[in-house]
Amino acid sequence: MEPVQPSRLREHNRQQVLWQLLEHGSLSRGELAERTGLSAVTINAITKDLEQQRYVMEIRKTEGAAGRPAGILDLHPQLGTLIGIDCQPTDLWVLSSDVRGERQQRQRLQAEQLPDLQRQLLNAVDQLLRAPPFGPVRQVTVSFPAPVAEEGALLEPNSLPQFDLAPLQARVTQAGAAFVVENDANLRALGEKHHGAATDHDNFMVLVQRRSGIGLGLYLDGAIYRGSDGRAGELALARWPYRRTPTFVEQLPTLPRQEALTYLVAAIAAALDLHLVIVTDDASGDHRLDRRLQQVAPQLQVVPSPLDESGSALGALAASRLRYAQTMLATGPAPAPPAAPRPAARPTLPPAPLRRLS
Structure with a gap:
């Protein structure tokens, strides 16, 4: 087995510490050691380095072992x-x-x-x-x-x-x-996952009705689903028979459009085996579609979004x-600015090649 390079091991340990502080908030060095499985000596070395570079800071002290005060660390409040x-x-x-x-x-x-x-x-x-x-x-x-x-x-x-x-x-x-x-619509689904009606769900969809159009935000297996070319959930591309003519859903009069959305959303939920549908209507505030959808698909949990516009x-x-x-x-994060005025130039952070938003 190829030995792990010391520099890679240090970076891995550093990432563990940063992740714990990012995910869980302020922690003592003892709690960081317990959560990461790293030794107290390693934690002390890592946190000292992070403090010097202003990635983290000690926010207070609390009662530690044997009555000695323990420093509580957190991410620097001016990190970004x-x-x-x-x-x-x-x-x-x-x-x-x-x-x-x-x-x-x-x-x-x-x-x-x-x-x-x-x-x-x-x-x-x-x-x-x-x-x-x-x-x-x-x-x-x-x-x-x-x-x-x-x-x-x-x-x-x-x-x-x-x-x-x-x-x-x-x-x-x-x-x-x-x-x-x-x-x-994809970001509305992410908003529901982190702040709205889907915080405990990894599979759901959001029917988004706005002045700019209608769409579905699909959140499947713990991530936004975009489809093969980014058009997943684009109900504006769907057609519905109206007066014997296939008509784009968004161009239908109000009542036929509500009927079309009811059956289209129920069919998509059945095909994807989804049990939670969140309905938003920032355009008119009419939530009667919730009741229609629940009548057509009683197995679904249909809820209005608790989020505003x-x-x-x-x-x-x-x-x-x-x-x-x-x-x-x-x-590795760019360090927090020093106490003195920071220079105009800052290192560029390249966007992460992120296809999975969870």
Whole structure:
């Protein structure tokens, strides 16, 4: 058996410590040793190094063994700011948080004209880049009403074809942060998994009805399901017989559209063997579809979403947190800024090649 290189072993141990602090919050060195299986000597060496580089810090002391005080460690509060954005025709949500997603700030931007909305978004992101609340901006995820290919290209049907994301991407990447675009229905499913009605479920779907269109967010086997080219769940591509003519579901009048959605969603749930369907309706607030779906498929658990219109933005913020965690554990985090003003240049964090959002 080939011996493990000491440098690789040190990096593996370091990743274990970072993961425990990221996942579980503040811990003592003794708790870190117990959770990782590493010796006290190894834990002391790793945490000393992480403290010196301002990745972690001691937040308080508590009673330790034999009455000696034990230091409680946590990730540095200025390790990084994460951003989740949701784009809709007349509304934008901009959410930011620390790397663990516990401390959050949110803004809702509204305008009747798309250029005004884009200008507000650029101003809001510029402000976060100039004065990030939790340290340098590390990851930005944008929720968008269009399918998204693996390489990030927007596909059809695109509900906001005139919305230009290029200036936003340029500013974010120039600041040294990673920039990712994801479908809004997929991110709504991620929002339900982390903050909504599906926290205890690894297989479910979300029927998303918004002013920008209708879609399904599919969460299967603990991850978002995108399909072969990113169009999974695009009900805008489905047709329904209306007056003997196959008609796109989104173009149906209200009552036939509700009937079509009821039977299409019930059929998809049966085909995928799903038992939980979450229904959202940010467009009209009419939740009668819940009852129709429950009548057609009584075996389903059909629940209205507990999240408000920021649900996809919450999913985008969760995606930023998951991607940054992967990046941090794969490459080591960029250190928190020093107490003195930080230099303008920051190391670039490459986006993680993440196909599994869980």
